[in-house]
Amino acid sequence: MTDFSVQKRVETPGVFRSILYILCLLFFLWSCNGAELSLLELIEGIPHMGRVAGEMTPPDVSRAGFVGKAMLVTFQMALVGTVFGVMFSFLLAIPAARSQTPSRTLYYVSRFIISFCRSVPDLVWAIFFVASVGLGAFAGTLTIMVDTVGFCGRFFAESMEEVEKGPQEALSTMGASRMSIITSAVVPSAMPSFVNTSLFALEKAVRSSVVLGLVGAGGIGIELKVAMDLFQYQQAGAIILSIFLLVICVEQISSCIRRRIM
């Protein structure tokens, strides 16, 4: 009979690993403390949450026109920022795609720009742009643009890398230039993925354009903050409701478009 040993159900970790696990656990417990996690406050807070939510209803629709206008601006910021962001992303994605880049230096430079745009959070960008171009929707639009570059640039580059090589080889064998190969073989093949990513970027942009107002970068956010600060909960309720409607609408429309192009 051949001798074979069945694997143990659970491997007993070695000393080094055990210490590592214990350290991780301790760090997590410490973090809970740092995060001021408190069951007591949560329980005490629940009635207040209910009260605030109750005071928001019924939402005050008397300023519907004003809120509607602010919502429109919010959406316009998101839309314009996304469109320009997508265009810049596309330009940056070409050198950032390993298979399309004209040089290694450009590859690293463009990858760095994209990573930098992505790793700085949008509110930080918004504060920076408010400080440099002033309060208002333009600062918000710039923020969304940069945020979109961070998001789309990476995915565009990856989808260009994944595109089938055969057609590109065929075109280059026919004497087509690098540029022609990108426009005629790479872009058409990567188009569904581009559109898909851009739609996600738009959804993301709508959500972030809502909060950018908090730091004065235009849009509905500032109205929400003012309403909350002045304890006008019914107005705040109306604003939150309209934010909810806008986000849902954009998500529905974009998933509808997505289904069509796939």
Added chain:
Amino acid sequence: MTEAVLLGETEKRIDMEASGDVKSSPELPLRISGMHKRYPGRGVVLDGVNLEVGKREAVALIGSNGSGKSTLLRCSLRLIEPDESDTIFLGEKVQTLGRRDLRALRAKVGFVFQKHNLVLRSSVLTNVVHGSFARTWGVKAWNQATAPKGIREEAMYCLDRVGLAHLSASRADRLSGGESQRVAIARALMQKPKFLMADEPVASLDPRVGDEVMDLLLGLTRQEDLTLLYVSHNLDHALNYADRIVGLSDHQIKIDAPATSLSKSMLRGLYGGGNDD
């Protein structure tokens, strides 16, 4: 019928060479001398290969898997860089060409792959328009929509030559294998090539469609006064659709003879163990 055409054309070629062209030396579209190629890790694939292809000739290149047929075709256009080679292709010394001239040379050679390599999400017409990349500039060959009237009409004509004008508006991913390969041939015709190369053009097609595509390829070669060099694993194709058969084995050319002087059993020797013949 094919064979009749074949013989007739072969005789014509020999006649032409005998009477001598305007130029003093007999002009060979392709002359490969001393081509060496080794892949790091794989070792030598081509070891001093010499191959001449005459004007209007149809040459079948055969040989077992991994014998270096694709490498030979690609090295002749420097799609893969040979280690050593003295190739004259359509009058150009290939090894000395710069980027631009190399592109200009490649543009004159229609290359059909085993896989059609069409841009699947683009229309058939757009794929054929791509064939004009080397002779247009700007956006003209990007897409059928951006192509000028003349290019579009030419592309339709090329599609008509392969019998697919009625499919011009379909997307390339809706085509059958045979249709796709025909579109790839139309795209190659759009290059206004002087030379056609094909690497196992019908290997993924069923026997009937495969014959049809070979008929088309050879027919167009004859009608357009082109020269054809293609790779095939189908010995019937090699015998029926070529003036000359070249067999690659042990890194060198072991067979080089008119198709009419060869038989299937003689060609089989190329694949067996001992093929010193």
